[in-house]
Amino acid sequence: AEVKKIAVIAGDGIGPEVVAEAEKVLKRTEELFGYRFETEHALFGGIAIDEKGTPLPQETLEVCQKADAVLLGAVGGPKWDNNPKELRPETGLLGIRKALGLFSNLRPAVVFDCLKDASTLKPEVLEGTDLMVVRELTGGIYFGEKFRRETENGQEAVDTCAYNVNEVERIVRQAFEIAQKRRKKLASVDKANVLETSRLWREVVIKVAPEYPDVELEHVLVDNCAMQLLRRPSSFDVIVTENMFGDILSDEAAMLTGSIGMLSSASLGEGSFGLYEPVHGSAPDIAGQNLANPIATILSVALMFRMTFGYADAADAIERAVSDVLNAGHRTGDIAVDKSKAIGTKAMGDLIVATM
Amino acid sequence: AEVKKIAVIAGDGIGPEVVAEAEKVLKRTEELFGYRFETEHALFGGIAIDEKGTPLPQETLEVCQKADAVLLGAVGGPKWDNNPKELRPETGLLGIRKALGLFSNLRPAVVFDCLKDASTLKPEVLEGTDLMVVRELTGGIYFGEKFRRETENGQEAVDTCAYNVNEVERIVRQAFEIAQKRRKKLASVDKANVLETSRLWREVVIKVAPEYPDVELEHVLVDNCAMQLLRRPSSFDVIVTENMFGDILSDEAAMLTGSIGMLSSASLGEGSFGLYEPVHGSAPDIAGQNLANPIATILSVALMFRMTFGYADAADAIERAVSDVLNAGHRTGDIAVDKSKAIGTKAMGDLIVATM
Ligand SMILES: CC(C)[C@H](C(=O)O)[C@@H](O)C(=O)O
Ligand SMILES: CC(C)[C@H](C(=O)O)[C@@H](O)C(=O)O
Numbered sequence: 001a002e003v004k005k006i007a008v009i010a011g012d013g014i015g016p017e018v019v020a021e022a023e024k025v026l027k028r029t030e031e032l033f034g035y036r037f038e039t040e041h042a043l044f045g046g047i048a049i050d051e052k053g054t055p056l057p058q059e060t061l062e063v064c065q066k067a068d069a070v071l072l073g074a075v076g077g078p079k080w081d082n083n084p085k086e087l088r089p090e091t092g093l094l095g096i097r098k099a100l101g102l103f104s105n106l107r108p109a110v111v112f113d114c115l116k117d118a119s120t121l122k123p124e125v126l127e128g129t130d131l132m133v134v135r136e137l138t139g140g141i142y143f144g145e146k147f148r149r150e151t152e153n154g155q156e157a158v159d160t161c162a163y164n165v166n167e168v169e170r171i172v173r174q175a176f177e178i179a180q181k182r183r184k185k186l187a188s189v190d191k192a193n194v195l196e197t198s199r200l201w202r203e204v205v206i207k208v209a210p211e212y213p214d215v216e217l218e219h220v221l222v223d224n225c226a227m228q229l230l231r232r233p234s235s236f237d238v239i240v241t242e243n244m245f246g247d248i249l250s251d252e253a254a255m256l257t258g259s260i261g262m263l264s265s266a267s268l269g270e271g272s273f274g275l276y277e278p279v280h281g282s283a284p285d286i287a288g289q290n291l292a293n294p295i296a297t298i299l300s301v302a303l304m305f306r307m308t309f310g311y312a313d314a315a316d317a318i319e320r321a322v323s324d325v326l327n328a329g330h331r332t333g334d335i336a337v338d339k340s341k342a343i344g345t346k347a348m349g350d351l352i353v354a355t356m
Numbered sequence: 357a358e359v360k361k362i363a364v365i366a367g368d369g370i371g372p373e374v375v376a377e378a379e380k381v382l383k384r385t386e387e388l389f390g391y392r393f394e395t396e397h398a399l400f401g402g403i404a405i406d407e408k409g410t411p412l413p414q415e416t417l418e419v420c421q422k423a424d425a426v427l428l429g430a431v432g433g434p435k436w437d438n439n440p441k442e443l444r445p446e447t448g449l450l451g452i453r454k455a456l457g458l459f460s461n462l463r464p465a466v467v468f469d470c471l472k473d474a475s476t477l478k479p480e481v482l483e484g485t486d487l488m489v490v491r492e493l494t495g496g497i498y499f500g501e502k503f504r505r506e507t508e509n510g511q512e513a514v515d516t517c518a519y520n521v522n523e524v525e526r527i528v529r530q531a532f533e534i535a536q537k538r539r540k541k542l543a544s545v546d547k548a549n550v551l552e553t554s555r556l557w558r559e560v561v562i563k564v565a566p567e568y569p570d571v572e573l574e575h576v577l578v579d580n581c582a583m584q585l586l587r588r589p590s591s592f593d594v595i596v597t598e599n600m601f602g603d604i605l606s607d608e609a610a611m612l613t614g615s616i617g618m619l620s621s622a623s624l625g626e627g628s629f630g631l632y633e634p635v636h637g638s639a640p641d642i643a644g645q646n647l648a649n650p651i652a653t654i655l656s657v658a659l660m661f662r663m664t665f666g667y668a669d670a671a672d673a674i675e676r677a678v679s680d681v682l683n684a685g686h687r688t689g690d691i692a693v694d695k696s697k698a699i700g701t702k703a704m705g706d707l708i709v710a711t712m
Contacts, residue, residue: 090549120481120586141497141517146552154521157556161497161517165510191600193446196502200513223603226582227611230476244547247579248604255583 003036004309007067009060012046012089013282014292014345015073021294021349022071022301028353029305029314040067044096045075045089045282055092061099069308070100070275073297074282097137101269103167104174105135105246107279109253112262114326115335119258121233126257128234132182133253134175135246137267139167140197142243163197163242168204174268175240176212185216185237189225189245201242222249229253254279261293261334264300266307274308276300286333290344293332295322298352321355359392360665363423365416368402368445369638370648370701371429377650377705378427378657384709385661385670396423400452401431401445401638411448417455425664426456426631429653430638454494457625459523460530461491461602463635465609468618470682471691475614477589482613484590488538489609490531491602493623495523496553498599519553519598524560530624531596532568541572541593545581545601557598578605585609610635617649617690620656622663630664632656646700649688651678654708677711 008023010016026037042060049055055075064070076089085091096102110130116123144160172188179186188205190198202219209217220228222245229236229252241249254260263279278296286292302318305311330351336342343351364379366372382393398416405411411431420426432445441447452458466486472479500516528544535542544561546554558575565573576584578601585592585608597605610616619635634652642648658674661667686707692698699707 088549094550120477122476122478125476141515142550144514148552148556151520153523154525155556156518156520157552158500159497159517159551159553161515162512164507164512167509169510191603193444194450194498195515196504196513197515200504200511223607226604226608227616230586230608230611244600245604247547248582248601251579252582252586252608255586260583 001035003038004069005067006037006039006304007064007070008039008041009044009070009072010041011044011073011075011282012077013074013284013287015075015282017288017290017292017345018278018294018297019071019073021345021352022297024349024353025298025301025318025356028356029318032317032356033311033314035309035311035314044072045092046077046080048092049080049083049087049089055087055089056095056099061096064096064100064275069273069304071297071300071304072275072277074278074280076282077284094142096275097267098143100273100275101138102267102275103136103138104171104268105137105250106178106266106268107133107135107250107254107263108265109133109250109257109263110259111257112259112326115259115262117258117337118335119256121230121256121258126233129257131233131236131253132178132238133246133250134171134178134238134240135250136167136171136242138243139163140243161195161197161244163200165200165204168201169208172205172208172240175238176208176215179215179238180212183237184214187218187220187225187236187239189220189222189239189241189249191222191245192219193221197242225249226252229256261332262295262299264296264303266300266303268307272308274304276304290346291333292345293334294345294349295332295352298322298349317356318352321352324355325351357391359394360425361423362393362395362660363420363426364395364397365400365426365428366397367400367429367431367638368433369430369640369643371401371431371638373644373646373648373701374634374650374653375427375429377701377708378653380705380709381654381657381674381712384712385674388673388712389667389670391665391667391670400428401448402433402436404448405436405439405443405445411443411445412451412455417452420452420456420631425629425660427653427656427660428631428633430634430636432638433640450498452631453623454499456629456631457494458623458631459492459494460527460624461493461606462534462622462624463489463491463606463610463619464621465489465606465613465619466615467613468615468682471615471618473614473693474691475612477586477612477614482589485613487589487592487609488534488594489602489606490527490534490594490596491606492523492527492598493602494599495519496599517551517553517600519556521556521560524557525564528561528564528596531594532564532571535571535594536568539593540570543574543576543581543592543595545576545578545595545597545605547578547601548575549577553598581605582608585612606635617688618651618655620652620659622656622659624663628664630660632660646702647689648701649690650701650705651688651708654678654705673712674708677708680711681707
């Protein structure tokens with residue numbers, strides 16, 4: 001088989017540990033399916049600040065640009081939280097998204113059967129919840145002009161939120177296409193009663209909607225969406241929204257499943273290239289102790305196989321292995337009911353590899 | 357007693373019905389406590405668009421400006437949803453907030469004992485939840501410059517989010533003061549890892565915090581807050597945040613209590629003047645059918661008594677009457693377990709008045 005190049009960014013906190021388990025899965029996939037992967041590690045985030053003086057070194061960007069896909073662990077931690085902006089891990093994250101043209105962030109929120117009780121929502125409310133937030137990732141207030149100026153009321157800070165028709169159209173079309181492959185329901189979230197960018201957003205959605213007649217479309221105001229996610233989570237299929245709203249709503253959606261340690265995400269651009277990472281953060285408090293749950297990162301590999309490489313067989317095998325291991329009762333500390341029986345990061349990775 | 361002037365804005369949908377019940381409570385308060393109120397009705401929102409051609413007629417503003425407090429029912433409805441911006445109820449809402457200088461919006465989210473089961477959250481998670489969102493209401497992206505322009509990528513829409521030090525300081529100080537009178541915990545919510553306005557916000561919070569040494573302060577990123585509200589709602593006391601984040605988080609917080617039909621809110625400026633309204637909307641689907649729950653509006657009157665007039669005795673009497681009526685098992689349709697036993701808007705108002 002053709003060699004697929006994967007840029008591997010372990011990052012900070014638990015990143016290196018969970019990525020190590022995902023790499024075992026890559027290796028096992030080669031043995032089982034004959035696919036071939038070439039991994040190249042690159043520094044990014046806090047560790048890159050420490051070792052290279054910048055969160056996104058030029059060589060890291062080049063490693064990613066040469067690759068077919070990127071696997072990311074996690075970045076950030078209190079150590080860098082008070083750094084000036086250019087020396088913060090998040091700045092690297094925004095930089096890599098922009099530089100790689102990753103305008104679309106897919107965050108599936110599903111409930112794992114064995115984790116139903118981990119949610120703070122009632123099981124009957126959660127029943128059947130399986131939604132996907134499609135978040136615009138390279139526009140809006142994240143990337144608009146930012147500055148300070150002096151006024152008679154003291155210093156003033158300004159952020160600018162801008163969206164053009166093309167930026168909205170490409171993400172909205174992608175969301176419609178994803179909905180067509182799922183339960184054919186799309187909720188477009190905006191604040192069209194207040195924001196000009198939201199009014200443009202809604203106009204574009206209304207303009208392209210007739211091309212997807214099989215998809216049932218609803219417009220939901222962002223404040224209402226924050227409520228409806230709590231009230232009727234299972235009624236959502238695909239949610240598409242702009243960058244800032246997507247940041248907030250995708251985290252809310254992930255948390256309500258109770259399965260946050262298990263959720264993977266994909267950031268995509270034009271073509272098949274993608275960056276895959278767990279939804280959870282770098283969890284500095286448990287880093288380096290073999291305590292982290294590697295499942296979200298391992299499932300990110302499955303997502304990469306499915307979305308970038310088209311290796312559905314291998315993706316299926318990984319997802320099934322994860323299911324089987326969980327059904328056999330194995331748990332890392334974060335998802336264990338009886339913490340005394342919890343297994344470590346490595347043991348969980350090994351079990352999944354052995355079960356594939 | 358001194359006559360207190362109350363501007364009464366019934367508004368749209370169920371607004372007139374719930375406001376009528378709140379006015380019965382005003383009348384009963386006069387009889388029981390000897391306080392004196394003079395109410396003046398004014399047109400606002402959709403009905404003002406229909407009758408006066410603008411959501412916020414100049415005379416309505418004058419009625420409010422002459423008053424000591426404003427009682428608002430609800431505004432908006434599908435009838436006006438596709439109107440141009442100047443002819444939308446929301447535009448009136450933003451206009452009245454700005455014109456009356458109501459920079460602070462207090463949205464308490466409490467769980468009513470008899471409604472515990474109405475929440476989609478597990479009762480043990482909800483236990484003890486009693487929080488207050490202090491939302492900045494006249495700044496940020498709601499009021500910044502908005503425009504469209506042509507670009508090579510099609511039309512572009514722009515919203516501007518701006519905050520100056522004074523705007524942040526007055527709301528943050530108010531939140532600290534509110535926390536001092538409650539459980540002495542304040543969560544300041546921002547997105548300081550991305551937004552310049554959030555960095556300014558956080559600087560101001562850090563600057564004034566030492567003047568409130570008895571308040572325990574935490575900074576929470578907005579995405580994380582959307583998660584923590586779900587995970588540990590009872591650990592929050594006061595949450596202070598900017599306009600857009602406050603819109604989203606206060607609705608999430610209200611919904612998780614399961615008591616949204618019961619929650620009141622206050623919008624305050626400098627001094628004692630305030631606008632009081634239920635958190636719920638205009639519910640056009642049930643308007644005019646004597647089905648709406650008037651309790652949130654009645655509790656808004658109690659809040660007005662407490663915060664603007666300093667009539668704690670009357671506020672207590674209203675709140676106790678609401679409790680007693682609920683404990684006696686009376687329910688409107690929205691909060692009834694057995695819908696066949698539900699009572700109407702007027703019956704609920706009458707029961708509360710009779711119990712005061
Ligand atoms: C770290 C931060 C800049 C980032 C974001 O807001 O996009 C994170 O919250 C995320 O959602 O990936
Ligand atoms: C109607 C709308 C403009 C308003 C807002 O966003 O402020 C509403 O959602 C609210 O929270 O009072």
